[in-house]
Amino acid sequence: MLSKFQNHINQKLSFLKEKKLLLAVSGGVDSMVLLHLLKQSEIGFSVAHCNFNLRGNESDEDENFVKSVCNNLSIEFFVNHFNTKGYADSNKLSIQLAARQLRYNWFDKLIEEEAFDYLLTAHHLDDSVETFLINFTRVTGLEGLTGIPQLNDKVVRPLLVFSRDEIVNYAKENRIDWREDSSNASDKYLRNKLRHDIVPILKELNPNFLNSFQQTLENLQQTQSMVDDASRIVYRKVVEDVENQKRIHLAELKVLPNYQAYLYQWLKPFGFTAWNDIYNLVEAQSGKQIFSEHFRLLKDRDVLILEPIATPSSEAYFVAENQTEIEFPLPMKITNVTKVTDPESSAIIFVDKDSLKFPLVFRKWQQGDYFYPFGMQGKKKVSKHFKDEKFSLIDKENTWLLCSGNEIVWIVGSRADQRFSVTKTTQTILKFELQ
Structure with missing residues (x-):
């Protein structure tokens, strides 16, 4: 696995070698193996650990474990403690979503304050399968079926080419210690139910499932790239950017054989979910509007106007x-x-x-x-x-x-x-x- 990892870095992620890197380490097997692989490959990095205070002493023991490993290997170590439950309650979020927001907000802050170039996470191929299945059970477009991206802005995931079995076997062969998160055994969360109940059946039906899935992802990603290219070309013909507005001209839009697909591509980054209402807006009366959390889409005669939601002004x-x-x-x-x-x-x-x-x-x-x-x-x-x-x-x-x-x-x-x-x-x- 070490040789495969180093070849992958050289062929796909060689830019990491000259950059200042921050590695997110929970103490689980995935992140501990990535830490070991980077150290063996002589790639410099610092470590960031999140203590979410969700499992009592177990959370503190995870922190102490990661800190001890970093001290022994002379790796710079950052840690942050979160009141995850309080944050989830006050923001009406699930514990999982609250933890995700807290950690990435902190990571972003660390990257800015300490001038890191990239954040590395230990997501692997099985994680990508689970993400695919989660999105598949919900309303999604093609992009929701392309798996976890290897590079997304400043986040890099070097282990996506490896299965969980490869990672665990490598850890055992190289006597790498790790911590088991007791919550991973619970089927309370959808991702765990897929991991424990659905994915094993798929692997049983097709022993070569992960390799087939990886090839399918590559095909879907190439198709998504073609869609993105077509979307950009049509955008220039149909959409007018005016200050903080995007004005979608309906006469040009409606001559397209499948204009709904283009609307989806253009509007999905703005948080909209009521797609049927948006598609109906094209033929709706003037003045009708659809809202996402931060944006609105307004039908104004022969255009759809996308703009940020303005705060009502009482200023004088x-x-x-x-x-x-x-x-x-x-x-x-x-x-x-x-x-x-x-x-x-x-x-x-x-x-x-x-x-x-x-x-x-x-x-x-x-x-x-x-x-x-x-x-x-x-x-x-x-x-x-x-x-x-x-x-x-x-x-x-x-x-x-x-x-x-x-x-x-x-x-x-x-x-x-x-x-x-x-x-x-x-x-x-x-x-x-x-x-």
């Missing part, structure tokens, strides 16, 4: 009487002028200064707001103005109102209020101009 920005420039929430110039010299546009208004009550206020619109549109008789609800001007939901949320007291002076960038307009009796004229 004040404008003093003698202020000449504004930076927030919108860049704007305010100047005293003697007459209206420029043609008015959506970016400029002229108002009678004496009709204003300072400080002026910028705020977002609220239900029930109304104004007196310039050039019209009578008042109008702001919501009705939005509808008549065909404002999208996003346009409405991003629109600011310039107010004098409780009265609207300007729906900024759209329409001024008649009550503050310049008349023949105006003494001082203020020009507001969006930059």
Whole structure:
């Protein structure tokens, strides 16, 4: 196994030799074998151990064991203690998911603080089989059936070409000590049930199962690579990136023979799961939207708009009487002028200064707001103005109102209020101009 490992490093992961590496070590057989293989291959590394405080003295004994091995081999050792149960309860997570978040958050912090190039983990071929089966029992796309990636950003898994049996046999042959996690014997978790009940049956049905599975993964990974290439090519034709939005043009999308597959590829990184609702959104009425945890997808006439979920704004920005420039929430110039010299546009208004009550206020619109549109008789609800001007939901949320007291002076960038307009009796004229 050592020779196979060294050949694998030389052929597939040779870049690791010149890098600063952090090895995640639980004390189990997998991570202890990887530690031994790296040491025998004269590849330098440091060790990080997580004490999740889930198994009482057993957790502390794991920590002491890993620390002792590192001390004996002069390996730099990092350890962190977690209140895993408390974190799981406060964040409404399973213990497994909580532990995963805690350890990878800490690993990321260590990598940044200690300038490590890569994190090594001891995932092996049997782990990849289990991950495949877990994803297979859930809703997934092709990428969920390609196993655990060998390289994922800064995480490298050098043992994916080895089975658990190879790893255990190597440990026994080389008298490598390890710790057994008692929770691995429990069928409480899905991964353990697959490991104990399902995978042995597959190996019994096909004694060459792991080799066949490894070849299948390679085929699926190559197919996924083709899908990714096609997705990128079509993306450039259909999707427009505008500031923090992605605008999917439906006319171009719907001519594709299988546009649902492209939507899945483009939207899966943003945490969406309600795929049938997303596919139905293409033909839905304007204004309909679908949410993930941090993003929303909005149907706006002939486009789907993807953007981060905005936090509702209750902020107010004040404008003093003698202020000449504004930076927030919108860049704007305010100047005293003697007459209206420029043609008015959506970016400029002229108002009678004496009709204003300072400080002026910028705020977002609220239900029930109304104004007196310039050039019209009578008042109008702001919501009705939005509808008549065909404002999208996003346009409405991003629109600011310039107010004098409780009265609207300007729906900024759209329409001024008649009550503050310049008349023949105006003494001082203020020009507001969006930059």
